[in-house]
Amino acid sequence: MSYQLLSEPIRKFIRNKRWENLRPIQAAAISRIIETDNNYVLASRTSSGKTEAAFLPILSKVDFNRPGVQILYISPLIALINDQFFRIEELCENLEISVTKWHGEAKKSLKNQLLKNPNGVLLITPESIEAMFVNAPYNVSSLLGNLHYIVIDEIHSFLGVDRGLQLMSLLSRIQRLNKERIITIGLSATIGDENYYSAKLLIGDVDRTKILIDRTKKDTEVSFKYFKSESVELPLSLLKELYKETSVSKALIFPNSRGRVEEIAVKLLKISSKVGGHRNYFAHHSSVDKEIRESIERFAKEKEHFNFCITCTSTLELGIDIGTIDKVVQVDSTHSVASLVQRVGRSGRREGEMSLLSLYATNEWSLLQSLACWKLYQEDFLEPIKIIQRPYDILFHQMLSIVKQLSGCSKKELNDHLRSNPTFEHISSEDIDDLINQSIKSDYLESFERELIIGVTGEFIVNSREFYSVFSTELNFKVTHSGKVIGNIPYSPQVKKDENILLAASIWKIKDVDIKGAKIIVVPAKDGKKPKFFGRTGSIHKRVRAEMLRILMNSEGYEYLNVESHDEIDKLRADFNGFNIKDFEYDRPVIEKEGKLEVYTFTGSEINNTIVFLFKCFNCELHIDDSKSLIEVPETLDRFGEVLAQVIKLTQDEIHDYIIDELKANEGLIGFYKWGKYLPLEYQAYLLREKMFDFEGVFDLLTKINLCENEI
C-alpha cells in the first residue's frame, strides 16, 4: 500500500534491495509524509529503519529541478553524517541528485562546488549552520533559501539542552530565508510520551507537528551481579566474571568514567592473553584519539567473524553504526533511565533476537539504583525533559550572530527578529531592549548612526573559533606540586587561585593557574576545607530515588538478581527496616547520633543540591553524599527543625537575593554556562535558578516531610 505511493526510482531501489516488506515505522511514515504536509517526529528504537522511513517518501516527493538545496539533513555528530552519507547516496542512486557533506572535517572543494550550483541533499551540523550565517550570509540564502524539507536526526539528543535551543533558533532563522513553509521531520529514540511536546517545540510549530511512535521493544534478558569493591580498583572476581561472560561474543561494556574504561580494557586483555583468548579488546571514549576510535568502529562493523569487546563511555550510545552486538554490560548504575534505554538498544540488533543485558554493581547503593532504573525501564518511565522558558544566554549568542549576519540593523529590526523567533517567545520585548542596551554599554554591540553593528569587544567574540557552539569543552590542565605531576583535571570555572581541589586522594590549594600552558600549581591544603559542592556530578532524577525507597520498603523478590545481589538488597532492607515509613512520598528516615543528623532524602540530585544551598544561607553547612541521597547535618534534630522552618518561609525575592550573593562570591559559577557570563547579574541569577536548582521540588518536599527515627 505504502509502496505504491513511492516514486518509480525509489520503488526500483527497494526492488534491487530485495526488501520483502517495509518496517512498521516506514509504512506509517511513507503514507503520511506523501499525503500530508505536516511535520512529523518518527520515534522508534535504534536500527528500526528511521532514516529510510523519512527519506523514501521525501525523495519521492521532492522536485529536484528547483534551484537551491531541497533537503537539509541535520545531525548532532560528524560521525553520523559520514555514516548517513553512504546510506543516503545509495537511496539516491536512481535519482541523479547530489548529496553533500558539510561539516568541519568535510572537504572544502566539495563545499565550494555546492556553492556554485546549490542543489540536492545537504548533510550538516548545527555549528556549521551557525558558521554559515556568521561568515557567509549571502551563501546561506542561495543555499538554504528554497528548501522543501529539513530532517533532524537523533532529535532527542537536542531536547532539554542548550544545543537544542541553538538549533531551534537556527531553524527559525532558516525559515525566515524561505518564502514557502519548510516541512520538518525529526528522527528520535523513544523518549516518553510527555517529552514529545519538547520535540514539537524544537521543530517550532506545535500544531502542525505529529508524532509517529513504534512502541515495539526487543525482549531483553537481564541479570544482576554483585561484586563488593573495597578499593579504588575493581575486584578481580568482577573482572574474571566479566571476561567469562564476554570472551565469546561481540560485547559492549559501559562503566561510567573514562578511567574505569581504561582499567577494564587493559585488565581484560591481560586475562585474555593469559588464557589464549582473542586480542580484540578496545577502549573507546572522548580522550582516545579520533582515528583510533574510527578504526575500532570499523573493526566492529566489518569484521563479521571476529568476537570483540569494546569498553566505552557514552561515545557509543548514539546511533553510530557498529554492526551487530550480542551483549551489553553496564558496570555500576547508569545516571538515568534514558541512558539505560539507549544502551540496552545497542544489543541484539538482528531481527527477532533477544537483547542480552548484564548489570554489575560494586556497592550496595549503586546496585539499588541500578535495580530502580531497571524497574522504571520496564514501566516505560523516562526522565521528563526540562524546559527553560527564558534562555537569555542563548538569546545573547543569537543576537550577536544575527547582527553579524545582517551586517548591521536597527534596534527595532533586531528586536523584531528575536521576538518572532519561537525560541525566545517567553522573553519580553523590554528584556530584549534592555539586553541590547546593556550589550552596547559593554561594547559587545555598537550603535552607529542608528545602526547596530558588532562592537570592538564583540568582534573578538564573534571572530573566535569558539563562537559557533553553545557548549564549552573541557581542557585538561596538568596539576603539579613543586615540580611533581599529580594528575590531569578538566579546566572548570572553579579552577582559580585559592580554590581547593581534590586529587589523588589529597586536598590541594591552587596557588597559580597558567591558562596558556594549561598548568595548575598547587600546595597541600592546610585548612582541610573541602571543595565546594558545585560541580558536575551525575544528576539523578527524583523518580529514580523514589523507586529506590519503594524497593527498600517492600519485600518482593527478583528472579534476575543473583544470590549475592539479592543478599545485598536484603541487607539494605534490614538497615531500613526499623523506620516506620508509610508514605513513600514524604516519610524520610533520619538518624540522630552524637549531636549530628543523617537524613536520607531519597530525592533527586538537583533537589539535594538546592537544600544544601538554602541551608547555607542560614549558616547551616550541610554535607551531601548524593550517591546515597544522604544529607549530613552537623546539628541536633531540634536545631535542624528550626532552620528548616526558616527555609520554607523564604520568599522568591529573598531567594533571588541569595543567588545574587552567591554569584558575586563565586564568579566562576556562571561559567558553567558558556554565554551566561556576558549577561547582567539579574539575568545570570534567573539562569542559575532555572538550570542548577529546583526550588519548587525543595518546597514540596520540605513543607510536607515527615522525619522518621529508627524505632528498633
Add this chain to the structure above:
DNA sequence: GACCTGCTGCGGGCTG
C-alpha cells in the same frame, strides 16, 4: 561520582 557534542578563513610550505 560523569559523560558527550563542533569549528572559519587565511597564508605559507609542500607535492604532483
